[in-house]
Amino acid sequence: MRIALIAPPWPIFNRPSIQVAALAAYIRKRLPQVECRCFYPYLSLYEKIGAQLYGIISDSSWASEAIGAMLLTPGYEDQQAELAIRMIKDGDAKKRLNRDTILEVRDSLQSVLGELLGSLDWSGYDFVGITVSLNQLCSGLYLAKEIKHLSPSTKIVMGGASVSGTAGEAILNTFPFIDFVVSGEGEGALYSLIHSYLEAKPIDETFIRAEELKDMDSLPPPDFSDFFEELQRLPPEKRFIPVLPVEFSRGCFWGRCTFCNLNLQWKGYRSKSSNRMAREVLWLSRRYGVLDFAFMDNALPPKEMSEFFREIRERGVDLKFFGELRASISRELAQELGASGLKTVQVGIESLSPTLLRRLRKGRSVMDNIATMRHLLEAGISLEGNLILDFPGSSEKEVEETMEALRFARYFKPLKAVSFWLGLGSPVFSRSDEFQIRYMRPHRNYKTLFPEHSPSETMVYEYGGTLKRDRALWKRVRREIGEWHRYWNEHARHIPPLTYRDGGDFVLIRQVLDKGTVLQHRLQGLSRKIFLEMLEPIEIKAIMERNPGVSSESLHSFLEDLHVKGLIFKEGVKVLALPVRNRKI
Numbered sequence: 001m002r003i004a005l006i007a008p009p010w011p012i013f014n015r016p017s018i019q020v021a022a023l024a025a026y027i028r029k030r031l032p033q034v035e036c037r038c039f040y041p042y043l044s045l046y047e048k049i050g051a052q053l054y055g056i057i058s059d060s061s062w063a064s065e066a067i068g069a070m071l072l073t074p075g076y077e078d079q080q081a082e083l084a085i086r087m088i089k090d091g092d093a094k095k096r097l098n099r100d101t102i103l104e105v106r107d108s109l110q111s112v113l114g115e116l117l118g119s120l121d122w123s124g125y126d127f128v129g130i131t132v133s134l135n136q137l138c139s140g141l142y143l144a145k146e147i148k149h150l151s152p153s154t155k156i157v158m159g160g161a162s163v164s165g166t167a168g169e170a171i172l173n174t175f176p177f178i179d180f181v182v183s184g185e186g187e188g189a190l191y192s193l194i195h196s197y198l199e200a201k202p203i204d205e206t207f208i209r210a211e212e213l214k215d216m217d218s219l220p221p222p223d224f225s226d227f228f229e230e231l232q233r234l235p236p237e238k239r240f241i242p243v244l245p246v247e248f249s250r251g252c253f254w255g256r257c258t259f260c261n262l263n264l265q266w267k268g269y270r271s272k273s274s275n276r277m278a279r280e281v282l283w284l285s286r287r288y289g290v291l292d293f294a295f296m297d298n299a300l301p302p303k304e305m306s307e308f309f310r311e312i313r314e315r316g317v318d319l320k321f322f323g324e325l326r327a328s329i330s331r332e333l334a335q336e337l338g339a340s341g342l343k344t345v346q347v348g349i350e351s352l353s354p355t356l357l358r359r360l361r362k363g364r365s366v367m368d369n370i371a372t373m374r375h376l377l378e379a380g381i382s383l384e385g386n387l388i389l390d391f392p393g394s395s396e397k398e399v400e401e402t403m404e405a406l407r408f409a410r411y412f413k414p415l416k417a418v419s420f421w422l423g424l425g426s427p428v429f430s431r432s433d434e435f436q437i438r439y440m441r442p443h444r445n446y447k448t449l450f451p452e453h454s455p456s457e458t459m460v461y462e463y464g465g466t467l468k469r470d471r472a473l474w475k476r477v478r479r480e481i482g483e484w485h486r487y488w489n490e491h492a493r494h495i496p497p498l499t500y501r502d503g504g505d506f507v508l509i510r511q512v513l514d515k516g517t518v519l520q521h522r523l524q525g526l527s528r529k530i531f532l533e534m535l536e537p538i539e540i541k542a543i544m545e546r547n548p549g550v551s552s553e554s555l556h557s558f559l560e561d562l563h564v565k566g567l568i569f570k571e572g573v574k575v576l577a578l579p580v581r582n583r584k585i
């Protein structure tokens with residue numbers, strides 16, 4: 001028996017697909033009699049159109065899907081090219097691209113997928129599994145359609161985030177060339193399908209809600225060998241050393257954010273043990289000669305993560321990691337993580353308004369968010385975080401609170417402004433009334449992707465209610481975030497704009513103001529001591545207890561002075577000193 005696993009365009013090109021590599025490892029281990037081949041046609045597409053253009057397109061899901069849709073449903077190129085250009089995020093690239101350049105990209109995609117389709121006798125494959133996560137749906141559907149056409153007896157199985165939940169069922173019902181859709185994690189489902197087939201048992205279910213694996217330590221490490229073989233076939237000047245995706249956990253231990261629809265894909269939260277994770281990463285590093293890893297987790301498991309990074313640090317190897325964290329990092333932990341190779345993190349900041357954070361059900365305060373931003377900057381860890389704007393039913397109060405907090409957040413790496421989008425199955429979707437949403441329907445862009453047969457349920461919805469008002473309210477925050485980026489680009493390229501150096505019995509604080517004016521502040525003796533105590537969020541009451549000789553009045557006026565100058569952040573009864581230590585100036 002023979003199966004093929006395919007990761008279609010357009011994921012980030014310098015990473016193998018974790019889905020394909022994990023499935024291949026699982027099937028090869030549990031069903032060694034089955035020949036399993038993996039294909040990563042996006043590597044050839046990157047080779048054909050170049051890293052820059054590939055990156056510009058894969059940075060936008062709608063653009064990636066629109067170009068894939070041109071192959072799936074030919075004859076609607078004008079609308080699809082227009083959608084692709086409109087959705088490209090890079091402003092300069094948007095100006096350069098036109099219908100003809102998009103059609104050239106479409107031709108390159110067609111030629112790359114055509115090469116894959118023509119290179120194999122598909123009738124020799126009993127199953128073809130196609131993973132369709134971010135950006136991959138339309139290219140994946142096109143491959144499915146063509147393979148079915150070439151070999152009607154081959155069973156087509158689709159899985160991945162884009163076909164989770166009822167959206168997956170709708171895809172299955174819309175496209176007759178798909179035999180099975182797996183919603184959720186694929187290992188157990190694919191194994192059962194193949195096993196039943198080998199035993200000649202009938203398979204009744206075509207939409208399979210996968211059972212979740214309980215013990216992640218029992219999984220074999222992902223098998224990236226096919227990716228490296230394809231990489232080797234590229235011309236030498238196009239080869240690169242990839243970033244390897246790895247999984248520490250699946251699901252989310254919080255799982256309550258109202259805007260999030262990841263629950264469609266995952267239910268329970270499970271993680272590998274720290275020791276197992278460390279062994280896996282070190283083994284993958286040696287096996288493939290790679291030093292860069294990206295954790296695919298929704299949020300790294302807090303306890304195991306600290307132990308894992310400690311183990312990596314003790315090995316003394318120069319590994320680098322990307323991972324996603326919840327905003328609850330202490331100063332000490334940030335330093336440890338930074339020293340262990342965690343170089344870039346995505347943190348679910350989402351908001352700097354306490355009122356909105358409550359509505360988002362983030363379970364974090366503005367103080368948690370600002371402290372995390374501070375500690376990461378100090379530890380040399382690059383933060384990628386978003387601020388959600390235009391959330392349904394926004395209030396003037398939420399905007400005011402955000403504007404106030406931005407005065408202090410500006411000293412840390414700027415966040416990206418993102419508009420709220422309505423995802424199928426998110427709490428906002430399920431309890432739309434609570435968020436003043438009057439109607440919801442599949443996003444209109446799907447009609448452009450699937451002009452002939454649009455699935456009845458889709459992953460992204462458009463909605464009506466307070467949208468117009470929400471957008472108008474958040475306009476000034478959007479502008480302010482633009483200013484924040486400008487300020488950072490102009491004044492913080494080399495040194496963060498708010499830093500301190502400790503002189504033993506005094507500290508010197510360097511503060512760069514809006515227009516680039518530099519202020520120096522000196523805090524002596526007791527003022528220095530209190531300042532250092534505030535490098536983690538601390539209650540004012542606790543400062544009083546630690547410094548019994550200081551009167552409440554003088555402490556409050558000292559704190560007020562620092563607050564007015566933008567040197568400390570206050571929330572409720574807590575304060576936090578914002579300057580980050582800089583020993584390099």
Ligand code: SF4
Binds near residue numbers: 298
């Ligand atoms: S946004 Fe992140 S933390 Fe919140 S529920 Fe989703 S995965 Fe979990």
